Amino acid sequence: MTGSDFTVLPRHVAVIMDGNGRWAKRRGLSRSEGHIEGAKTFRRIGEYAGDLGIKHITFYAFSTENWARPQPEVEAIMHLFGDYLNEAYDRLEENRAKGIRLRFIGDRNGISGELCALMDTLEGLTADMDKVNLNIAINYGAQQEITRAAQSIAADVKAGLLSPEEITKDTITARLYTGEQPPVDLMIRPSGEQRISNFLLWQSAYAEFWYSDVLWPDFTERDFDEALKAYEKRNRRFGGI
Ligand code: IPE
Numbered sequence: 248m249t250g251s252d253f254t255v256l257p258r259h260v261a262v263i264m265d266g267n268g269r270w271a272k273r274r275g276l277s278r279s280e281g282h283i284e285g286a287k288t289f290r291r292i293g294e295y296a297g298d299l300g301i302k303h304i305t306f307y308a309f310s311t312e313n314w315a316r317p318q319p320e321v322e323a324i325m326h327l328f329g330d331y332l333n334e335a336y337d338r339l340e341e342n343r344a345k346g347i348r349l350r351f352i353g354d355r356n357g358i359s360g361e362l363c364a365l366m367d368t369l370e371g372l373t374a375d376m377d378k379v380n381l382n383i384a385i386n387y388g389a390q391q392e393i394t395r396a397a398q399s400i401a402a403d404v405k406a407g408l409l410s411p412e413e414i415t416k417d418t419i420t421a422r423l424y425t426g427e428q429p430p431v432d433l434m435i436r437p438s439g440e441q442r443i444s445n446f447l448l449w450q451s452a453y454a455e456f457w458y459s460d461v462l463w464p465d466f467t468e469r470d471f472d473e474a475l476k477a478y479e480k481r482n483r484r485f486g487g488i
Pocket residue numbers: 264265266267268269270285308309310313324438
C-alpha cells in the first residue's frame with residue numbers, strides 16, 4: 248500500500264509492541280529471543296509507517312512497570328535498545344534524508360548514562376527534521392508523566408510564574424514528553440491483550456483502538472494496513488453527533 252490508498256491517515260499512531268515473550272515461548276526459545284525478533288518488527292513497521300506518510304508514531308518499548316521483570320530480561324531489552332541507538336547513529340544520514348526526527352519519551356533516570364548520551368545525541372542531530380516524528384517510549388509511564396507535569400506546574404505557581412486560574416488543558420499537554428505533538432488518533436495493540444498498560448493516557452483521550460491477536464514479532468505491514476483500514480471507517484464524533 249501507499250499513503251494514497253487511504254482516504255484518511257491518522258496523524259499520530261501509537262503502538263504497544265506486545266507478545267514477544269509468548270512468541271518465543273511457543274517456539275521453545277528464551278524470552279530475550281522474542282525481544283530480538285520484536286526489535287526487527289519495530290524497524291520494519293517504523294520504516295513502513297514513515298513511507299506511508301504517518302507524521303507521528305510512538306512505539307512503546309519499555310514501561311516503568313517492566314523493571315519488575317527478571318534482571319537478565321531487562322538487560323537484554325536495554326542491550327537491544329543500545330543496538331538500535333548505535334545503528335540509528337550509524338545510519339544518521341539515511342534517516343536525515345528521510346526526514347526522521349527521533350525522540351525518546353520517558354524517565355531518563357534508571358537508563359544508563361551511555362544510552363542517555365546516545366539518546367541526547369540522536370535527538371539533537373535530528374531536531375531539525377519534521378517529515379516523520381518517531382517517538383520511542385522507554386522507561387515510560389503515563390501516570391508518572393502526568394505527575395511530573397503537575398509538579399512542574401506547581402513549581403511555577405509557587406514561584407509566582409503562573410496562577411492556578413491560568414492552568415488549562417494546554418498547560419498540561421505542553422509539559423508532557425510529547426509536548427506540541429498532536430494527540431493519538433489510533434492506538435494499536437497486538438497479542439490479544441485489550442488494555443492500555445499506562446501508555447499515553449492523556450494523549451489518547453479520543454484515540455481509536457485497534458486490537459489484534461497477532462504477536463508482535465509476527466506483525467506485518469499487512470496488519471498495519473488492516474489497522475489503518477479499520478481507522479478509515481471509524482466515525483469519530485468527539486462527543487458531537
Ligand atoms: C512486549 O512483549 C515487550 C516488552 C514489554 C518490553 P512482552 O515481553 O510483554 O511479551 P508477552 O506479553 O510476555 O508475550
